[in-house]
Amino acid sequence: MYTIAVALGTNIGNREQNLEEAAQRLSFFIKDQVFSSVYETEPVGYLDQPWFLNQVCLGKTTYYPLELLFRLKKIEEEMGRVSGPRFGPRPIDLDILFYDQWVIDSALLVIPHPRLLERSFVIRPLLEILPDWIEPRWGRSIKEVWENNRNKFSQCLLKK
DSSP, X not given: OEEEEEXXXXXXXXXXXXXXXXXXXXXXXXXXXXXXXXXXXXXXXOOSSOOEEEXXXXXXXXXXXXXHHHHHHHHHHHTTOOOOSTTOOOSOEEEEEEETTXXXXXXXXEESOXXXXXXXXXXXXXXXXXXXXXXXXXXXXXXXXXXXXXXXXXXEEEOO
């Protein structure tokens, strides 16, 4: 079993229901799941769209990285994601944040996620459930990244 983290994000449709449905679908191949709280975050990149609900799922899987990626993309498709502007609106977005301490650079997949350390909507939920995890490329913990950059991050509000 491999320890993984997956980011979940949604900003169209019933956002809460989208997160719940994605979590249920992830349970078929991610075991021992731990979910962060849900955070409401402003969009990044493409700004003319609704705010997102984001959370992180930590768990274990037997699937190798590319198998996992294809399963996540299948869930996105089944839940209604269609091609659109990069970073644009979507009913669900599922990204592999890390896969144990593996480092992968391929045309299809980069692990850890290439923008993991830049995004409050990933760092804040990870801080909640795995603050001492060390990012293998740069050797910095999630807690350290948050403490050194919290004033630079975009808004990330705990959803009540």
